[in-house]
Structure formats: C-alpha cells, structure tokens
Amino acid sequence: MANYSEAPSSETRDAIIAYFVNAAQAFGIPKSIGEIYGLFFATDAPLALDDVIEQLQISKGSASQGIRFLRSINALNPTYIPGDRRDHFKAETSLRRIADGLIKERIKPQLASGAEQLKAIQNQTRKTELGEYQDQLATIRTWSKKADLVLPFVSKFLGDKSKPTVI
Amino acid sequence: MANYSEAPSSETRDAIIAYFVNAAQAFGIPKSIGEIYGLFFATDAPLALDDVIEQLQISKGSASQGIRFLRSINALNPTYIPGDRRDHFKAETSLRRIADGLIKERIKPQLASGAEQLKAIQNQTRKTELGEYQDQLATIRTWSKKADLVLPFVSKFLGDKSKPTVI
DNA sequence: CAGGGAGTTCAAGAAAAAATGAACACGGCC
DNA sequence: GGCCGTGTTCATTTTTTCTTGAACTCCCTG
Structure with missing residues (x-):
C-alpha cells in the first residue's frame, strides 16, 4: 500500500483510496484520478490543489488535470472557503x-x-x-x-x- | 483507413471494422480485438484464425488471443465446417x-x-x-x-x- | 504596476499495455 | 513413430498512455 506521507494519513484512508484506484482502472481511468477522488471521498474537509499534491505526493500537473477531469464529470463540487484564494472541493457522493x-x-x-x-x-x-x-x-x-x-x-x-x- | 490487403476487401467493410475499433477503444478493449470482431461482423461466411491473420495483417499471437477473448464473452460462435480441421466462427449479433x-x-x-x-x-x-x-x-x-x-x-x-x- | 500565489499547459521522460513472432504443445494421419 | 496442420504461450519489442516539472498565464494585493 502506498505510503502517502504528510497530513492525517491512516490505514483506512489509504485503503479507501486504493479502492477507488481499482475502480477507476476498471473504467479505464488513470490511477492518479482514482487516487484524487479517493482522497476527496475519504476526507470530510474541503481540499485544494496543494493538499492533493502534498497528501498524494503527485505532481502539480497530474493533480491539476485530475481535478479538472473530476470536476467535468461532477465528481467534485466547488466549496467556497472565506479568506482563502485557492479553489476548494468536496467529493460528490451521489x-x-x-x-x-x-x-x-x-x-x-x-x-x-x-x-x-x-x-x-x-x-x-x-x-x-x-x-x-x-x-x-x-x-x-x-x-x-x-x-x-x-x-x-x-x-x-x-x-x-x-x-x-x-x- | 487501414488497407487490409488480400481477400474480399472493400471500402465499406473496412469502415465497419474501423467502427468497431473505435467502439472497442471506448470500452478500453484493444484495437486488435475491435478489428477482429469487426471483420467477423462484416463477413457472412465463417472465418478461421488464418483468415483473420491474412485479412487484417496481424500476428498469430494477437489473432489467437483476440479470438479467445471474443469467444469468452460470447461475441463469436463456433461454426463447424465439414472437412476443415480449423476452428471457424461467426460473429454473434445479439x-x-x-x-x-x-x-x-x-x-x-x-x-x-x-x-x-x-x-x-x-x-x-x-x-x-x-x-x-x-x-x-x-x-x-x-x-x-x-x-x-x-x-x-x-x-x-x-x-x-x-x-x-x-x- | 511589480511581485507573488494559484492554476494551466505541454514537451519530454517513465510506465503500462498491446503486438509480435519464435518456441512449444496437441492431435490426427500416413 | 515421425510429420504436418492448428492453435497457444510468453519473452521481447513496439506503441500508447500517464506523469512530471518547468514555463507560462491570470489575477489579486499591496
């Protein structure tokens, strides 16, 4: 299992992420996108691009494109956070x-x-x-x-x- | 459009094959498998491994594995041809x-x-x-x-x- | 309007998947 | 048994796809 360093890591969280990585690949969707959705899904608080990069240890490019894709299919919902310039999202669970x-x-x-x-x-x-x-x-x-x-x-x-x- | 040499080639036939190549790739299924199914679909007569290799100009390995896969999902039906030792198939159209x-x-x-x-x-x-x-x-x-x-x-x-x- | 944070783009490298083809069964047939 | 036709397997090569990271664009802020 990947060792996503930094931040509130946990066995279960990583297992959930792994679950979505599998599911994504069954759909022919890149691993990184599965990871990103899994991270959002497992996290209650809204996250921004930086959080994704930090917690999954993936590149800015992957994170940016992954978030874009997930937004395009409505798998992520924008969430406004006062006083923070970055875009935040929460996982769509429907x-x-x-x-x-x-x-x-x-x-x-x-x-x-x-x-x-x-x-x-x-x-x-x-x-x-x-x-x-x-x-x-x-x-x-x-x-x-x-x-x-x-x-x-x-x-x-x-x-x-x-x-x-x-x- | 590919130029599948040999045998009863035709513009339309090749266009049908191309159609299935696209469809296959939409499902995350290899191009070669789309070609093979397309060839069977476009051909009324039952075909054997050799025919596939010859008409699509693909390797024996690809053809063999492709046919196996298509059989496994019931996309090809075995068809017995008297006096011919080779396995023949027709496309399932349901x-x-x-x-x-x-x-x-x-x-x-x-x-x-x-x-x-x-x-x-x-x-x-x-x-x-x-x-x-x-x-x-x-x-x-x-x-x-x-x-x-x-x-x-x-x-x-x-x-x-x-x-x-x-x- | 300079500086810097946030996010995007895309060429290049890395990784994964598919195709190839030679070696290997298997099973008739002579 | 030896041979030949048919089909499978699988290590290697080729192709495709994904990821990276540096350069760039936008804005916002002071």
Whole structure:
C-alpha cells in the first residue's frame, strides 16, 4: 500500500483510496484520478490543489488535470472557503450525479461520434456496394438506438429515491 | 483507413471494422480485438484464425488471443465446417448476448473484487478507527448494491424482445 | 504596476499495455 | 513413430498512455 506521507494519513484512508484506484482502472481511468477522488471521498474537509499534491505526493500537473477531469464529470463540487484564494472541493457522493456526469461528458460524445461514423458509412455505401452490407448496417443502427435508450434508464436506476421498478 | 490487403476487401467493410475499433477503444478493449470482431461482423461466411491473420495483417499471437477473448464473452460462435480441421466462427449479433458475456466475464468479477476489498477494509477498520470512516464505507456499500442491481436490468433492456418499459 | 500565489499547459521522460513472432504443445494421419 | 496442420504461450519489442516539472498565464494585493 502506498505510503502517502504528510497530513492525517491512516490505514483506512489509504485503503479507501486504493479502492477507488481499482475502480477507476476498471473504467479505464488513470490511477492518479482514482487516487484524487479517493482522497476527496475519504476526507470530510474541503481540499485544494496543494493538499492533493502534498497528501498524494503527485505532481502539480497530474493533480491539476485530475481535478479538472473530476470536476467535468461532477465528481467534485466547488466549496467556497472565506479568506482563502485557492479553489476548494468536496467529493460528490451521489452515484447518480457522477454517473450522469460521466454519461454526458464521455459516453454521449462517444455514441455521437459513432453515429456520425455510421452515417458516413451509409452515405458512402449506398452509391457503391448496394445491398451488400445492408444487414450489418441495420444491426448497428439497432444497437445504437438501444445504447441511446438505456442511458437515461441507468441514470434513473442509480437515482437516490428507491422507487419500485418494473420492466 | 487501414488497407487490409488480400481477400474480399472493400471500402465499406473496412469502415465497419474501423467502427468497431473505435467502439472497442471506448470500452478500453484493444484495437486488435475491435478489428477482429469487426471483420467477423462484416463477413457472412465463417472465418478461421488464418483468415483473420491474412485479412487484417496481424500476428498469430494477437489473432489467437483476440479470438479467445471474443469467444469468452460470447461475441463469436463456433461454426463447424465439414472437412476443415480449423476452428471457424461467426460473429454473434445479439447485443444482449454480448453484453451478458461482458457482464459475466469482466464486470461481475470486477465488482466481486471490489466487494472483497471493501470487506477487508471494514474488518480492518472496526478494530482501529471506530466510527471514523463509517459514513464513507456506508456510501460505498450503497454504491456496490446499486451496481449489482443495475446489471440484470441493463441486460434485460438490451434484450431482443421489445417490451414496454416502465420505471 | 511589480511581485507573488494559484492554476494551466505541454514537451519530454517513465510506465503500462498491446503486438509480435519464435518456441512449444496437441492431435490426427500416413 | 515421425510429420504436418492448428492453435497457444510468453519473452521481447513496439506503441500508447500517464506523469512530471518547468514555463507560462491570470489575477489579486499591496
């Protein structure tokens, strides 16, 4: 286990950080970002860039980019601290809000680019290989639609209010 | 666009392959695996290892491992060809079956390892920092449960039979 | 408006992941 | 048994991705 020097270190805190490092990597998200979120998650008080650098012993660049990313998916919320010029944040703990952020910032754009790519193929293909790949293209279209439809559903499912769910 | 030499190459076919390369990378799956699935998907006839190597111009090792992976998630189905000793496959085109394969082979194990890690933290923590991180641990437990619950719904949602869905 | 704290950027180096290909099974078939 | 076709393994190389840190931009403050 990493030995994050300085500051209120603890076995449990570091284990929580390790937990998020794993989770992040399962999502294809860099280790450093998992560490950063884990640190915020494990810490009650709002933290600033400096705290992250100090407690995780990572570079300013990594910390800055990591915080930016986490903010972009709403995994960190700005917290104003009077008399301190630095930006402070606290971890967002609503799974749904984070999932929504991820969906909006990463998954949706990916789906959109896929859809574009598909449209380009279709335009290009109609002119040349008529009928040749129609089945395959139809299958992909079906998939795209389903992917689009499932997202709001996942979001709702992860929502805080546990409502009865019927499919 | 790659110029996959040999065999029935075509603009559209290669565009479909490119589509799957992108999709794969969005999932953190290696490019070569996206290519392989794309090739199978775009090809009606069953293909064997050799065909993959020849048409995609990739190494035997990559092709072998890629096919193994795709089989493990049920993205390729074995197809028997009389009089040919080589193993042939066709692409699975049911999104649900592939998703189920991915869930069972990759996501579930990941969740399980997370759950183990969490349990270890809890055991370790009870003895030492009583109450210190109880809120955080409770939050993680909630998340884990939701993640477990959402998977079967996603699977059902991607199912072929379009049934009315109510949340 | 000079100085300095806070945060960003990005080229270069370090680390991790994927691809390669040669060596190694395994199993028919002659 | 020896050979050949098929597929797997895994150490090495290549490619990609992540991290670092120094230079830079913005503002705020005196």
